[in-house]
Amino acid sequence: MANVGIRASRSLPQRGPAPGFRFFVYAILSVVLMYLDRTSGWLELVRYGLQAAAYPLQLAVSSPAAAWRWTSELFESRARLQQENAALRRELRELELRTARIAALERENAELRGLRAALPAVAEKWLPGEVINVESSSLRQRLVINRGAEHGVFKGQAVLARAGLLGQTLRVGPWSSEVILVTDPEHAVPVQVVRNGLRTVAVGSGEPDVLLLPYLPIQSDIRIGDELVTSGLGGVFPAGFPVAIVVAVDRGGGSPLAQVRARPLATLDRDREVMFIWFREAHPAAPAVESPDAAAARSLGLAPIPTTSPARPTAPPSDASANPRSPEPLASRPRNTPSATPDGVPAEPAR
Amino acid sequence: MSRDSEPRGLVVATALVGLLLQTLPLPAPIAPARPAVLVLIVIWWSLMAPRAGGLTLAFLAGLALDVFKGAVLGQFALATALVGYIAIRQHLLVRYRPPLELMLFAALLLTLWEVVLWMIDGWAGSSMRGASRWLHLPVSALCWFVVAGVLGRLHRPL
Numbered sequence: 001m002a003n004v005g006i007r008a009s010r011s012l013p014q015r016g017p018a019p020g021f022r023f024f025v026y027a028i029l030s031v032v033l034m035y036l037d038r039t040s041g042w043l044e045l046v047r048y049g050l051q052a053a054a055y056p057l058q059l060a061v062s063s064p065a066a067a068w069r070w071t072s073e074l075f076e077s078r079a080r081l082q083q084e085n086a087a088l089r090r091e092l093r094e095l096e097l098r099t100a101r102i103a104a105l106e107r108e109n110a111e112l113r114g115l116r117a118a119l120p121a122v123a124e125k126w127l128p129g130e131v132i133n134v135e136s137s138s139l140r141q142r143l144v145i146n147r148g149a150e151h152g153v154f155k156g157q158a159v160l161a162r163a164g165l166l167g168q169t170l171r172v173g174p175w176s177s178e179v180i181l182v183t184d185p186e187h188a189v190p191v192q193v194v195r196n197g198l199r200t201v202a203v204g205s206g207e208p209d210v211l212l213l214p215y216l217p218i219q220s221d222i223r224i225g226d227e228l229v230t231s232g233l234g235g236v237f238p239a240g241f242p243v244a245i246v247v248a249v250d251r252g253g254g255s256p257l258a259q260v261r262a263r264p265l266a267t268l269d270r271d272r273e274v275m276f277i278w279f280r281e282a283h284p285a286a287p288a289v290e291s292p293d294a295a296a297a298r299s300l301g302l303a304p305i306p307t308t309s310p311a312r313p314t315a316p317p318s319d320a321s322a323n324p325r326s327p328e329p330l331a332s333r334p335r336n337t338p339s340a341t342p343d344g345v346p347a348e349p350a351r
Numbered sequence: 352m353s354r355d356s357e358p359r360g361l362v363v364a365t366a367l368v369g370l371l372l373q374t375l376p377l378p379a380p381i382a383p384a385r386p387a388v389l390v391l392i393v394i395w396w397s398l399m400a401p402r403a404g405g406l407t408l409a410f411l412a413g414l415a416l417d418v419f420k421g422a423v424l425g426q427f428a429l430a431t432a433l434v435g436y437i438a439i440r441q442h443l444l445v446r447y448r449p450p451l452e453l454m455l456f457a458a459l460l461l462t463l464w465e466v467v468l469w470m471i472d473g474w475a476g477s478s479m480r481g482a483s484r485w486l487h488l489p490v491s492a493l494c495w496f497v498v499a500g501v502l503g504r505l506h507r508p509l
Contacts, residue, residue: 019406023436026410030432033425038475043424050418057367058419061375134376135420137383138483139472142421170421178421186477208379 051148051173058144058176062132069272123238125278127151131271132176138206141184143167145274148175153276156236160275164242164265165189165230169276181268182243183208191243192231196221199231202243205261208268211244213260218251220258228262238279357403358506365392365502366404366412374419383483386494389416390464393431394457395502397438398446409435423475430467434460450496458492 017025037043129151133144147153149172157169159179167181180187183204191213192199198221202211216222226246232239244262251258369389377385393412396404413431417424437460438445445456465485 019401019436019439022406023432026406026432027429030410030413030425030429033428034423034471034475037424047418047424050414054415054418057370058374061371065376133374133419134382136379139477140421180421 047171048149048173051171051176051178055173055175058133059146123277124280127153127276129153129177129274129276131274136208139185141181141187141204141206141208141268142170143179143181143274145177145179145276146175147276148173148177150174151276152278153177158237158241158277158279160241160277161266161268161271162273163267164244165237166266166268166271166274168236179274181208182264182266183211183268189237189243190231190233191228193222193246194227194229195223198222199233202228202262209263211262211264213246213262214257216258216260217256218258222246222249222258222260224249358400359403361506362396362400362404362408365396365505366408369393370412370415370419373416383486384490385487386491387461387464387487388491388494388498390431390434390461391457391491391495391498392502393435394438394460395498397435398442398453399502400506401439401442404435405439406432406435423471426468426471426475429471430464433467434464437463450499453499454492454495457495458488461488461491 033043037047127147129145129147131143132146135142135144143166145159153169153172155169155172159166159168165182167179167184167187169177170180171178181204182189182202183206185204185206187204188201190199191202198216200213200216200220202213205212211228213222213228224246228243228246230237230239230241230243242265244264246260247263248261249258250260253259366389369392372388373385373390389412393404393409396408410428410432413426413428414424416422416427416431420427441456445453448456465488469484
């Protein structure tokens with residue numbers, strides 16, 4: 001086959017270097033790119049530029065779906081809009097009641113802690129974004145969002161959906177950012193069980209509706225229906241954000257570890273709008289940086305590694321185009337307020 | 352219809368369309384079966400007009416896939432450049448074969464492309480399990496007839 005290949009290539013009139021030489025150059029270039037991209041941050045600037053160049057195409061890719069949604073909304077019937085309006089009013093009333101209850105709990109909590117006033121919410125600012133591209137396979141669970149460094153988004157930033165934790169930013173371009181979902185096989189999030197405070201790590205499975213809890217011994221107190229929230233460890237996510245519900249616990253099979261599966265609360269394959277969050281670093285529920293012992297354990301492969309180490313600015317730029325909302329609206333969103341979990345139980349502060 | 356021997360503009364335009372088709376968001380249940388349209392386009396141009404597209408087209412197409420799919424930079428570039436190189440080396444032997452044989456040749460190259468990606472995933476520490484990554488191969492092979500039909504109408508090889 002080699003002889004045939006050589007004969008074939010010789011009959012191609014040569015312009016510039018031979019195909020073999022050019023392939024060799026491209027192969028070496030690819031290997032160098034992979035090595036640098038994997039082992040160092042030298043290619044961050046290249047990625048940044050490539051993401052900027054890709055943004056118009058990504059917008060073009062997402063435009064048919066966006067146009068379809070816009071058209072559907074345009075022709076929605078008056079009756080349906082009234083129905084939706086009524087439902088939203090009901091939801092608003094419920095949220096107002098819950099907010100009042102949570103404010104009371106926060107004051108009570110602050111008094112018990114001996115603080116002079118209730119602590120502010122851990123989230124300092126937040127910024128909504130829209131999904132413009134999806135990569136959903138067993139290898140990668142990623143989203144591209146139409147918010148980037150120009151809007152103040154940074155690498156390793158927590159991203160939420162309406163019902164729970166979505167993931168964190170993996171790469172940030174000027175106008176877009178790539179979010180690695182909690183279900184990505186390379187992602188892990190430290191969680192704890194709301195019912196008893198049991199801490200563990202939830203690992204992505206590659207399926208949009210399955211999280212795995214592979215590090216729980218069989219005697220662990222965990223049941224179907226247990227709610228998982230972020231534990232605040234790991235240095236990325238603050239404590240108390242809803243993550244998933246346990247849907248299966250298998251203690252058989254002779255393994256010393258239980259096989260536990262959970263369903264993410266965020267509908268990762270359907271959510272179109274997401275929220276970037278900035279935290280108050282001095283808040284007790286802010287993400288805790290792990291101890292050297294834990295880092296050593298992770299480096300030995302004893303626990304999966306959250307893929308990014310955040311370099312977290314304290315707040316987004318005050319540029320009007322960035323339009324991050326003030327903390328007040330968030331404070332009225334009890335599900336996203338880490339100082340109180342959805343069922344009103346104050347979350348344990350990060351240690 | 353173009354009869355230009357080096358239709359570079361057409362090559363770039365079709366590659367962009369292929370990139371859009373290969374990255375268009377699809378519902379999760381059918382996303383794993385999405386055909387690798389851009390790779391099929393690279394193979395077709397490498398066979399039918401190797402000087403117009405060539406290895407540069409293959410490498411840049413792979414690099415674009417790296418960016419769009421969030422892969423380690425160079426992964427798709429290496430796999431696509433390899434596929435483009437083999438297609439260019441064999442183009443005189445293969446280009447005038449019957450459509451079925453051309454489709455089998457493209458399927459072979461696509462399998463090689465996926466094997467290279469799979470090996471690099473292993474090197475990069477990603478999961479190598481899961482059969483879903485191979486699902487697109489038969490779909491892509493069938494799509495060869497469509498890609499070859501459309502591109503054959505746009506550009507007739509000399």
